[in-house]
Each structure stands twice: as C-alpha cells, then as structure tokens.
Amino acid sequence: MREVHLKILQYVSAVGIFFFVGIHLLVSHFSSGSPTSWASVVSRATSSGWFAIYIFILVFGFYHTLNGLRTIILEFSLSQRAIKVLDWTLVLGGLAVFGYAIYIPVQGF
Amino acid sequence: MEKVTYRVQRYDPDKDKKPRIQEFVIPFRHGMTVLDGLIYIKENVDNTLCFRSSCRMGICGSCGMFINNLPRLACHTPIEELKKDTITVKSLPNFPVVRDLVCDLTSLFAKHKSVKPYIIEPDMTEIEKPTGEFLQAQAQLEEFVQFAYCIKCGLCMAACPTLATDRHFLGPQPLTQAYRYSADRRDCGAKERFKMTDTPHGIWLCHLAGACSEVCPKGVDPAFGQQLLKRAMFSDSLRLRKKPVPPSVAKPPAEKKPRVAVPEFTIKKPNTKS
Ligand code: SF4
Numbered sequence A: 001m002r003e004v005h006l007k008i009l010q011y012v013s014a015v016g017i018f019f020f021v022g023i024h025l026l027v028s029h030f031s032s033g034s035p036t037s038w039a040s041v042v043s044r045a046t047s048s049g050w051f052a053i054y055i056f057i058l059v060f061g062f063y064h065t066l067n068g069l070r071t072i073i074l075e076f077s078l079s080q081r082a083i084k085v086l087d088w089t090l091v092l093g094g095l096a097v098f099g100y101a102i103y104i105p106v107q108g109f
Numbered sequence B: 001m002e003k004v005t006y007r008v009q010r011y012d013p014d015k016d017k018k019p020r021i022q023e024f025v026i027p028f029r030h031g032m033t034v035l036d037g038l039i040y041i042k043e044n045v046d047n048t049l050c051f052r053s054s055c056r057m058g059i060c061g062s063c064g065m066f067i068n069n070l071p072r073l074a075c076h077t078p079i080e081e082l083k084k085d086t087i088t089v090k091s092l093p094n095f096p097v098v099r100d101l102v103c104d105l106t107s108l109f110a111k112h113k114s115v116k117p118y119i120i121e122p123d124m125t126e127i128e129k130p131t132g133e134f135l136q137a138q139a140q141l142e143e144f145v146q147f148a149y150c151i152k153c154g155l156c157m158a159a160c161p162t163l164a165t166d167r168h169f170l171g172p173q174p175l176t177q178a179y180r181y182s183a184d185r186r187d188c189g190a191k192e193r194f195k196m197t198d199t200p201h202g203i204w205l206c207h208l209a210g211a212c213s214e215v216c217p218k219g220v221d222p223a224f225g226q227q228l229l230k231r232a233m234f235s236d237s238l239r240l241r242k243k244p245v246p247p248s249v250a251k252p253p254a255e256k257k258p259r260v261a262v263p264e265f266t267i268k269k270p271n272t273k274s
C-alpha cells in the first residue's frame, strides 16, 4: 500500500471516529434514561445498530491510533528494514488487540 | 554602538573533537551586515576563519549560517536588524560541519536531485534538441513562480524540526521543488516525482510546523509548497488530477529581425603594421 493511501485512510478514519463517537455520545447522553443503567447497556449491546457502531468505532480507532503511532516512530530515522519490522509489528499486534477488543461487543450481541 | 562582539563557531576536524566558540570584538559601522563583520575578521584579525560566501547580495545562497539562533543569510542580515551588540554565528543545524562556519550541503543537493527538478517530457527530443520555446501563459506561470525563486541556500532545511529528528526526511526544499516542477504545465513528470515523495521519509512527515517559511529569505514559502504537493498527490491517487498534456512549442519567427549594426570604434585602433 502506498503512503498516500495510508494518509487518506487516516483522514477517513478521523472523520469516522468523529461521526460514530459523536452518535454514541449524543444518543447515550441526550436520550431519556441513564446511559449507564443495566437496562440501557443491555439494550445497546443486543441491538444490531449499536453493534455496527461499536465495530466501526473500533476499526477506525485502531487504524487511526496505530497509523498515528507509526508516523511518530518513523521520525526516528528508521532504515527500510526497520520500517518493515515496524509495519508488521503494528499490523500483527494491532490485529491481535483488535480481536480481543471485538470480543466484548460480539459476546454481548 | 561602536564595537560589536562576534561569538563565532570554530572547528578544525584535525584538531577539535567538537565545535567551540571564539570571541572577536570588531569596529561597527552603520549598514554593516553579519557577513561584512566576518570578512573584517578574516582580513584583519584571523585569516584562518572559514566561511562560505560569494555574491554578497542574497542571490547565490552560499552564506547560510545560524545567526543568533536562526538560520539566515549572513549577507542579507544587517547587524542593526539583530538589535544586539553580541552576535553568535554557527554553521547551519541539520547539516554536518566541515570546518568553522562551513557545513556540508551534500544531502540537500542529493535530495534535490532525487525529485527530478527539471521539465520531463514523454518525448525528450524537444528538450534535448529544442526547435523553439514551450508555450506558457502568464497565469500558468503564476501558479508556481514563487517556488521557482528558491536559491538552494538550505535555510529551510536547517530550520525544519522533522529533519532534526529524521535525517532521511526529504525536507522542505526538495519537496517544494517537486511541487514547483509538477505544477508546471510544460511538465509531464509529476507521477515520477510523486513516487519519490510518497515514501515513509517523504512528504507525509511534514507536520506543517512552518519554520521553513519563517526563515526563507526569498519568500518561497516552502510550507505552503508542501501543502500544495500533498493536495496534488491526494488528487492524483484519487484520479482527480488532470492528465498532463505535452506543451506546444512556439516555432521561431520565420522572419528574423535585422541585426543591429555594430557601431564604429570611437577610438582609432593603433596601427600595428608599422
Ligand atoms: S526554499 Fe527558501 S530557504 Fe529553502 S532553500 Fe529555497 S530559498 Fe533557501
């Protein structure tokens, strides 16, 4: 993948995070009832709409964080080889943590 | 102010482990530039002082130095403008020092060369054996002309905080020149240049600190040039950029202007025969 595509995805994921986290905050804080009550947590966890929103937040959040981290680390004059190692560490590490993170919404659903 | 104190970086690779500072107190005169002071020191106090300069008028870009903690052209910096009677002069940061105030600009020129800073044509015959001039409208020239004022002094590279941490980063000067040539309507080589700038140490490491534009003595505004390059590369990758069309060539006029007659000598040549 070219660097420009990674950058485009970085911006897309930023907009995605803003949009989906925005929905999450707006709905949970301005809808009637307490967002942290047992009933509302269970109803969100079993709704397919909320399930999709949580997955999107996770996907965008993971991509945005890991690619941001990569950009910071790249500034340490890394060699081509070191960049390859960094890329694979972030991809594999990211996938592993993502798999663990997705477990909770999947379980609830 | 009658005297001015110069604190000058000295470094002799054969003797010194690291650069040191030497002080010189020299007479001040109105309108004097930092370079004038250095020339005074070299001519009257210590002729072993090394620095680079040539045109003394902000054109050649060879007198870039770190003056009172900012990269500046020594010939373009009047002492009065610094508003201090002590001037600290060092070699440019982000470049290895060769001797005293002379730094090694090899990396700047190598990076500059890597972005192909010249007009690229699908058919290079017209470039190699020109039959006329490429046509270019005034408005087309204005799209990039400010970036063509670059004198390759390296001040922007010395000011760049990203280059300070990542020596592989292409840097503001080469990236701005990559944009300058890609924006030129006579050029068809943007794709080749984008390949060079779309690397892990390429354009995307520019965080728009803006330090390059602050110090540029020619008003090039490299930070802006880099933003425009990012936009051009975005549109190119999303296939929104127009395909470049090879420029047309203005054929030379069929009728040549008559040559202006050379005036006669006003002084008679001495008769060499006798
Ligand atoms: S962009 Fe400005 S500061 Fe940078 S090399 Fe060119 S003239 Fe010098």
Ligand code: FES
Residues within 6 Å of the ligand: B052, B053, B054, B055, B056, B057, B058, B059, B060, B061, B062, B063, B064, B073, B074, B075, B076
């Ligand atoms: S001596 Fe040429 S720019 Fe200063």
